[in-house]
Amino acid sequence: MHGRESNRLLLVEDDEDLTELLTETLAHEGYVVDRASDGQRGLHLGLTRTYDVMVIDRLLPALDGLDLVTRLRSRAIPARTLMLTALGTVDDRIAGLDAGADDYLVKPFDLDELSARIRALCRRTPESTHMLRIGAGLLDLAPRDAILADGTRVALSTREFELLQVLATRPNVVHSRAALRRRVFEETAAASIVDTYVYHLRRKLGRAVVRTVHGFGYRLGTL
Known part of the structure; x- marks a missing residue:
């Protein structure tokens, strides 16, 4: 296992099949995973629980991924954020990073690359030090x-x-x-x-x- 049980992860993704796949993969690596299928639920969990990393889809129902990240950052939530999206233009990536995301991964992606990026985020000293x-x-x-x-x-x-x-x-x-x-x-x-x-x-x-x-x-x- 590459992750540690102390690493808590929030996955905000509305694709049920992808959510199941990612949850199984990340849990196998030792992460404790909470899931949300829309942006409002993701916002609630992000504000009321403590996470090391949040993996957030860009296009979400109820509250867009960009708005979700912006609201979390405005509340000084320190968790590192990886944004997943089918929108892969340079402008899209810049918009995600400017909203407060720490990393950006375009769909479709390789699971090993996703895991590596999450491990890298867990290793980084957050501004929340x-x-x-x-x-x-x-x-x-x-x-x-x-x-x-x-x-x-x-x-x-x-x-x-x-x-x-x-x-x-x-x-x-x-x-x-x-x-x-x-x-x-x-x-x-x-x-x-x-x-x-x-x-x-x-x-x-x-x-x-x-x-x-x-x-x-x-x-x-x-x-």
Whole structure:
């Protein structure tokens, strides 16, 4: 098997026979494959689940493949995207890449080439190395914004951002107030500084963004 079980893949394709063939091939290589037969279903899955790669047909019912990729990119969804299409002109390929696709493969294609392209996308360091996922939202490390599930960007102060980044980097760990104070704030900061900034984050991003573990400290919640 060339893929790894940790590699999750979304296949958005309305051709049932091709969908079955690709699903069987990719599952055999170790990918966990979710399927959608139209663009609206693909958009829903892409926004609510986490994928390493999305394979998207260009011509889809309900929502065109170009529009689907554009909407996913506008929500800062970091998965690498391979667009499949019967439209193979230079202008068509440029349109797909400009919409946000990372690669473009024209039908009919060779299955081995498709597999190789997907493996290459899985190996690439995504721009989402600048992203940390927080539930259905993201923490963007470049402009230091939080991105809500609906795509809204919320600017954070330096300390708010650094506190949330520490929590998001180790999302399953309960951090004590003392540990967070050492990592994010000056040693001379007041003992209540962590509680104060957790309050600020909750005001900006909602109470669920940081969970209180009574008697221990804080851990990452969800956006």
